[in-house]
Amino acid sequence: MATGVVSVGLHLAGFVWAARVLLAVTAALWVVLAVTFCALFGGGVTRWREETSTPSALTTVAGTGVLGDGVAMISHPVAAAVLLGLTAVLWTVLLPRVLRQLSRRVPGAAYLVTVATQAVAVLAATLAVELPAKWLAWPAVTMLALGLLLYVLVLTRFDFGELVGGAGDQWVVGGSLSISALASAKVTLAMDAPAPLVWLTLAVLAVALAWYAVLVGCEVLRPRRGYDGRRWSTVFPLGMTAVSAMTAGTACGVPWLGTLGEVLLWPAVIAWALVAAGAVRHAAASA
Template structure:
């Protein structure tokens, strides 16, 4: 998800070679995770993991990869990924929703991220595939994703904003992908005014959360590597992509430089988290400075 959305941002900003390189990495990682996911399906002892919100990254990741491929002009391949994304969404979302409790972590917002990833890809392919029915499906999914956001927000543990280990950023990322899905739907349906205004309203809410989360990162730095930090990279990149897309679809030119500026911390965060992941995988010991250890 994170690598794919940074690739999309770089493409929109005009850095085509970097975007293509990250798209290739995204595809390779998707294949690895697909094999892992199939193993999870076959392992009866781990079936309970299919009800955890994190499993919905399979939906969102496939949708992001599909969007990246669609932007390269390979609509048929993207349509195949749309089918995979829709099937996964239908199979996994009900299981996750049945297990949602109270005091939810940021990962719970993946119910919205997964739903809007299907909506956004469907809207993006409606015109290239000459399939107007996809816009209707995208509209229904967009509304469902926003309803799920409200559901999770009502149960969200706000303490995660201060002590979260990275996935708390999805509170903003889920709104950013909702804004992107809305913008894609607006573009596919001739940019009706209600959809353009809805796109801008959702994006404004996402940017507000972004600002709050950025301030909290400064107030309480969390420098230690945690795999959940990939859930920080995704919202950073998604907000940048949403802003650049809304600039074009909603005819608000000043949003483009905002999106390009937001792409910089997204790329930097990707490099830092990727470095941490490689260091963790290689088992290289990390030097520690004396002082208190951050609590995740």
């Protein structure tokens, strides 16, 4: 997810070759994770049910959606359409299981219910333009609305202590709104920019940017050093906020949002490089 969204951001900013390299890395990682996911069936039904009832299982949906966006941006809409179908199936199977297991106090990872839902919306709206298949804009609108409702549901259960104590996934509280803003912007483009969708995009993006500022402030007040795998959940919102700002700038006719997105892309790239280096060191130490 994190690598894929940084790839999309680099492509939007005009760094095409860097974007293609990261997209290739994303595809390779997706294959590895797909094999790992399928291997869960080998552990029996009980293990499969346990593993697929946690919010982290929804990374399969979001990751497949992000890969589909990347494939679409390099002009392979048919392959992206296949990934959309897979994303929709995974979402249908996994989301009800995760929702049934949500507790009263949840960490930032619980916002993956919104991220996964909006990932389907983003890819559907993208293909509505790229194929073209205008009818896909309507399922995208439905998923956009459902994703926002799920955000409110999780927000009522979110442990706000995670903002200063979380290990990285607390950033998804903002990142889930960033992908919601991206979904709204994509639908806006697919439907030729109706005013209600333009205002919705700008409103959701404004709240996402506010969360961005709050989360940065919490990191400054209480630095959390050292590698933790959950830091990938920090990179994804950083990259997604940049991508949503650039896309919203185009969809809503607000050029300075595009500039803001390009500025915000670089913290995401730096964070990706730092977390990737930490992951490599951690893997080497474990070996």
